[in-house]
Amino acid sequence: MQSGQITSVWVSALVAAxxxxxPSAQTPQYDLVxxxxxxxxxxxxxxxxxxxxVRGDVIARIAPRIGAAATRTIDAAGHxxxxxxxxxxxxxxxxxxxxxxxxxxxxxxxTTLVExxxxxxPLPIKPFLExxxxxxxxxxxxxxxxxxxxxxxxxxPVNRKATPEEIDKMRTLVRQGMLDGAFGLSSGLFYVPGTFxxxxxxxxxxxVAGAMGGIYISHMRDEASGVLDSxxxxxxxxxxxxxxxxxxxxxxxxxxxxGKSVDTLRLIDEARARGVDATMDQYxxxxxxxxxxxxxxxxxALEGGRQEVLKRLQSSMRSELRKETxxxxxxxxxxxxxxxxxxxxxxxxxxxxxKRLGDVTKGRGLEPTVENAAETAxxxxxxxxxxxxxxxxxxxxxxxxxxxxxxxIGSDGEIPIFGNANPHPRSYGTFVRVLGRYVxxxxxxxxxxxxxxxxxxxxxxxxxxxxxxxxxxxKADLAIFDPQTIRDLATFERPHQYAEGTDYVxxxxxxxxxxxxxxxxxxxxxxxGPSTAR
Ligand SMILES: [Zn+2]
Numbered sequence: 001m002q003s004g005q006i007t008s009v010w011v012s013a014l015v016a017a018x019x020x021x022x023p024s025a026q027t028p029q030y031d032l033v034x035x036x037x038x039x040x041x042x043x044x045x046x047x048x049x050x051x052x053x054v055r056g057d058v059i060a061r062i063a064p065r066i067g068a069a070a071t072r073t074i075d076a077a078g079h080x081x082x083x084x085x086x087x088x089x090x091x092x093x094x095x096x097x098x099x100x101x102x103x104x105x106x107x108x109x110x111t112t113l114v115e116x117x118x119x120x121x122p123l124p125i126k127p128f129l130e131x132x133x134x135x136x137x138x139x140x141x142x143x144x145x146x147x148x149x150x151x152x153x154x155x156x157p158v159n160r161k162a163t164p165e166e167i168d169k170m171r172t173l174v175r176q177g178m179l180d181g182a183f184g185l186s187s188g189l190f191y192v193p194g195t196f197x198x199x200x201x202x203x204x205x206x207x208v209a210g211a212m213g214g215i216y217i218s219h220m221r222d223e224a225s226g227v228l229d230s231x232x233x234x235x236x237x238x239x240x241x242x243x244x245x246x247x248x249x250x251x252x253x254x255x256x257x258x259g260k261s262v263d264t265l266r267l268i269d270e271a272r273a274r275g276v277d278a279t280m281d282q283y284x285x286x287x288x289x290x291x292x293x294x295x296x297x298x299x300x301a302l303e304g305g306r307q308e309v310l311k312r313l314q315s316s317m318r319s320e321l322r323k324e325t326x327x328x329x330x331x332x333x334x335x336x337x338x339x340x341x342x343x344x345x346x347x348x349x350x351x352x353x354x355k356r357l358g359d360v361t362k363g364r365g366l367e368p369t370v371e372n373a374a375e376t377a378x379x380x381x382x383x384x385x386x387x388x389x390x391x392x393x394x395x396x397x398x399x400x401x402x403x404x405x406x407x408x409i410g411s412d413g414e415i416p417i418f419g420n421a422n423p424h425p426r427s428y429g430t431f432v433r434v435l436g437r438y439v440x441x442x443x444x445x446x447x448x449x450x451x452x453x454x455x456x457x458x459x460x461x462x463x464x465x466x467x468x469x470x471x472x473x474x475k476a477d478l479a480i481f482d483p484q485t486i487r488d489l490a491t492f493e494r495p496h497q498y499a500e501g502t503d504y505v506x507x508x509x510x511x512x513x514x515x516x517x518x519x520x521x522x523x524x525x526x527x528x529g530p531s532t533a534r
Contacts, residue, residue, distance in 0.1 A: 031509060033070035034480070037081040041470040042455035044448050052081060054476040057509040057523075062472055068278035074511075076480050079503055080447070083455035083468050084111025084477030085431050088246050088281055088410040089217070092141070095415025100137040101518050102415050108431040108499045109479030110411075111507045112140040112467065114458075116170065117218040117248060117412070118224040119148030119188030123173065125180040129526050132152065136522035140477070142462065142529070144186040144217060145177025146192040147205055156455040159196040159303045162196075167204055174208045181528040183462050184214030184243070189230075191225050195299040199233055203240045210243025213530030215461060217281075218245040223288075224253040224332040231264045233279050235271040244277040244461065249412045251288060252397040253390070254332040261397040265404050272406065277462060278356035282401050284433045286393040287492065288333065289344060289412070289424035292386050295333040295378045296341070298324045313378055325374035329357075333519050335392030338373030342492060345421035346386035354422035354493065356386075389424050389492060399444050402434075409434055409450075418496055429488030432499040436487035447483055463530050476509040 032054040039062070040047045053061040053070065087105065092113040096102060105113060115121065121143055122128035132141050132492040154166050162170065174185060185206055188194045206216045216237055222229035231247060238245025247268070252260045255258045271278045288295075293302065293309075301312050301321055311319065328334055334341050338358035346352040352360060358368035359375060364379070366372040380386050401407055413427030431454055438444040445453075459468025466475050479502065486501030505513035528534065 005295040011332065014310075028071045029068040030060060030066075030070040032072045032074065032506075033066050033068075034074045034076050034081055034478070035492075036078055037076040037480075038078055039470060040080050040082045040448055040451045042083040042451055042468055044452040044456070046448060047080070052470065052478070054506070054509045057476055059470065059472055059474050059476050062470065074480070074504060076503070079480055079482045081470070082109070082451045082479045082481070083470055084479050084505065084507060085109050085409075085454040086112040086114070086241075086458040086462070086464070086468055087320050087431075088114045088311050088408060088458045089117045089412050090115055090410070091412070091414040093122065094316065095417065096132070096137060096141070097135060097160060098417055099415050100522065101135065102139050103418070103518055104413070104415060104428045104498065104507050105411075106138050106507075106513050107502055108429070108519065109502050109505055110139060110431055111477040111479070111505065112142065112464075114142045114183065114462070116144035116146050116182065117186050117188075117196040117217065119146040119186055119191060121146035121149050121177070121182070121186065123149045123153055123177070125177050129181050129528075133526045137522045137524040138518070138522050139507060139526050141524060142183055142527040143181070144184050145174055145182040145209070147185055147187040147202060148191060150174055150177075150205065151193045151197060152383070157193045157303060157305050159300065160199055161198055161347075167201060170205055170209050174205045175212070178209060178212040178214055178529060178531045179533040181217065181526070181532045182209075183529040185209035186217045186219075188219040189233075190219055191294055192299060192302045195221065196303070199236060202237050206237050206241025207245055210241050213463065215246060216241060216242040217248050219248055221380045223251055224257055227252055227257060227260055228263055235267065235276055238278055239271070239276050244279070245282045246278070246461065249288070249410065250280040250282050250401050250407065251393050253288065255336050255392070255394075256331055258394040258397060265400065268404070268406060278406070278432075278460065280401065280407045281458075282338065282398070282407050283412050283426045283430050284398065284438055285424070285426055286395055286398060287389050287391040287424065288393065289387065289389045289426070292341075292343070292377055292388045293307060293381050295320065295388060295390055296325050296328050297381060298328070308441070310382065313382055317503055318378065322371065322374045322378060325377050326370045329370055329373055329377075333390040333392050335390060336370055338370060338416045340391040341373075342389040342391070342422070344387040344389050344423050346380070346384075350421065352386065357435065399438075399442075402438060402444055408453045408461065417497065423495050425488065425490035425492060428490035428495060428497060429499060432486050432501065433488040435481070435483065436501070440483060440486075463526065476506055478504070478506040480504040486490075492508060
């Protein structure tokens with residue numbers, strides 16, 4: 001019968017249609033499955049074998065075996081699969097708009113960069129984050145609001161206490177920074193203008209950030225002879241400000257001070273024991289990097305900006321300044337020898353990049369004595385300044401700080417243009433250097449603990465509830481690497497060398513690095529802090 005024939009044709013068409021839309025081989029259940037993985041989940045727990053399935057930007061399943069089909073399968077070949085690394089201290093706005101792929105970081109397994117450290121952030125933050133969101137970048141991006149930038153905006157680079165009205169204005173700027181998306185307040189009390197700030201004033205701003213769920217993170221006032229008092233100050237600001245506090249890039253500068261990490265760590269332990277939420281971060285190198293001016297010229301001489309500094313250099317103060325700079329070369333960032341100061345980048349003479357201060361002094365026809373090297377440093381400031389690298393940290397202090405359970409990893413790096421100038425190698429090597437040198441070669445840390453210091457720990461610190469741990473429902477930021485071969489190649493002499501041993505890096509579910517190359521994917525997102533008004 002005709003109608004029956006039609007019905008049966010319809011029925012078979014329906015059956016065929018429903019088969020086609022069922023989750024069969026034609027419609028994979030997952031976008032990506034990673035097989036044969038040694039899972040280091042970020043919490044510090046021992047690694048285990050398993051498979052990880054990703055759907056969209058989320059870890060959909062973790063199991064010993066995942067049978068379901070996937071659009072793409074990656075064989076991890078028994079290598080480590082870890083949460084993508086979170087770098088809590090970067091100067092990534094130096095370079096992110098030139099190199100939005102941030103190759104130097106992503107190639108190490110870093111999937112989130114945090115900006116605005118050392119008291120220095122863009123102000124206001126909102127247009128900066130909007131520009132970042134509109135730029136297709138590879139890693140995720142977050143920021144702090146900087147106390148130095150806030151103070152500079154309200155009273156400028158002057159050495160005086162703020163009035164109550166000015167402090168009110170600063171509070172408003174910090175509040176706005178938090179509403180715009182900051183994760184907390186950073187300070188650089190070593191730098192101008194942070195160095196002119198009394199502790200109590202920082203506390204007032206810390207209270208604002210703390211009440212809005214933020215943390216306090218500080219490049220301390222003094223990392224050399226006054227380092228113990230500076231750690232006490234950092235703890236006090238956390239305690240009185242009522243918020244988590246962090247010593248950033250913790251180090252002990254100057255031979256005369258080496259060994260003081262025993263006492264700084266004791267101070268942190270004592271604070272934690274009485275309930276102060278105090279932590280640290282660190283990069284794994286025995287040299288620091290900042291401007292020659294900030295490092296070698298006393299802060300009192302830097303008040304008022306460049307023209308004021310030049311006036312002082314051309315006045316009768318010059319010999320006093322030379323003396324003080326010579327002392328800093330001997331006892332502090334100079335590491336006791338002009339050749340422990342290395343120039344990183346001088347825009348007015350790019351050929352100086354990589355050279356040592358003693359050699360530059362010789363090149364000017366002077367004996368490379370400490371006094372003449374100090375004179376060369378003043379000359380550099382007059383010419384327009386350089387960034388420098390300062391070899392003045394001991395390996396013992398570095399390892400002691402690294403081993404502490406309350407220390408996480410942060411690079412303090414930037415995004416160099418490949419081959420340009422002679423930047424500190426930390427930008428290219430921090431995370432893989434910890435995994436290669438300090439986990440595999442020297443056994444200072446276990447693999448699981450090192451990964452914790454790069455993922456779950458900074459995520460917890462920032463309040464990033466959906467990143468930093470490999471667990472179902474978390475964002476799919478992943479680093480896959482070979483623990484036997486991972487290593488840093490960047491050196492102080494040849495910094496422009498990418499890390500080795502990273503197999504894949506995945507950001508928000510998309511493969512950003514594989515087969516030794518960056519892919520075309522730019523999956524990074526702006527991450528917004530705990531009090532963002534949106
Ligand atoms: Zn710093």
